[in-house]
Amino acid sequence: MAVLDDLNRFLFEPCLPIPISHDPLPEGFYINRWQEPGRAEIDFGRFDVKRVVRTIYILFSRSEMPIAPEGKEIMDLADLSTPLPEWFTEEDLSIYASLYEKNGFTYPLQIPYRAMHNMGGINVPPDLTIQVPVLLIKGETDYSYKHPRNYRKEGIMQKYVRDLEITFIPEGCHFVQEQLPDQVNQLIIRFVKSHPVNT
Known part of the structure; x- marks a missing residue:
């Protein structure tokens, strides 16, 4: 019951904003790029779905932040010669790609990247604590x-x-x-x- 009470307060009571900002990061940071409507779709659309999923798994498995230099897009940061992480198999890749071929990338781009941008922050009741x-x-x-x-x-x-x-x-x-x-x-x-x- 306490969880439902907290959820109702989160949704309906006056709140304080927790700002979400990526300003300190370069324009080429993947979140900044993917927040822009249509940009990721154009970037992804240059390749087949399997190549897009492969690139994302390669980039996001590294310890470096995915940041595209000027004149490049996020999908340009990895090439076909880069192997998949050892724990992510070609079979995994095929299954994931088939799901994205069926449903597309619209929802994964909307939540959280574009929704976060549109919210301008997360509103949280000032005394809310998760119990x-x-x-x-x-x-x-x-x-x-x-x-x-x-x-x-x-x-x-x-x-x-x-x-x-x-x-x-x-x-x-x-x-x-x-x-x-x-x-x-x-x-x-x-x-x-x-x-x-x-x-």
Whole structure:
């Protein structure tokens, strides 16, 4: 019941904005590019869906932030000779590509990139705190740690989540749940077992 109360307050009560800004990053940062309606669609449309998914998995598995130089687009940052990450197989790629061929990239671009841009920030009631235990699993090689606004380091999450446990997997990348599923599953199982539901 407390979770529903918090959700209702989040949706309907007066709120304070938490600004979302990517201003410190270059124009070529992938989020800045993908927020612009039509730009990613043109970039992606130069290649078949399988090549787009391949490029995204290659780029986002690295520890460097995907930033395109002037005159280049995000899809130009990886070429066909770059191998897939060892944990992402050609079979995985074919399955993912078939799903994107069926449904397209519109929704993945809308949420979160363009919705985040349109919101101008996240509205949060000033005294809202998440009461339930929360587990955040992150890969330590995730490029997102190089973002100038690192909300974890700034303590913003801890302000709103009273019982927050953050676990880092040293070799984990941005796709840590796909890269190391057994390790992630064990962390989730341990967390659930250590926080039994009161009936």
